[in-house]
Amino acid sequence: MDKFLKNAYIYVLAYILVINAYAFFIMGIDKWKSARKKWRVPEKSIFITAIIGGALGIYSGMRLFHHKTLHNKFKYGIPAIVILNIVAFAYVIYRII
Known part of the structure; x- marks a missing residue:
């Protein structure tokens, strides 16, 4: 079981990275695309990636x-999701260890 837990820890850290x-x-x-007036990454995709x-x-x-x-939903939303990510990853790593 110890080897499984060690591997799970490595997989979680690799996923985070x-x-x-x-x-x-x-x-x-x-x-880059914004500066060139090209097709952009949808905000929905950015938020899903963050979540x-x-x-x-x-x-x-x-x-x-x-x-x-300067966009409020990014200015305040992304830092809030950072905190949620930290809590979630800390919980997962704590459960593994």
Whole structure:
């Protein structure tokens, strides 16, 4: 059972890393496309990515790329989802350990 729990811990950490890297990437892509008046990433997709664990990547992308920082639903919504993600991941990791 210990090997299973160790692997589960690694999988959870890998998921956190991958989903946040993806979230950061889509914020960069959306900013790039915005500047060129091209097709954009739908806000719904950004929020879904944040809810499934990528909120920190979205928030980091917002700050680094200065993208969507003036929209209230992003300005207040994404930090709230970051907190929910932290609580959820802490709970999952606590249950594994």
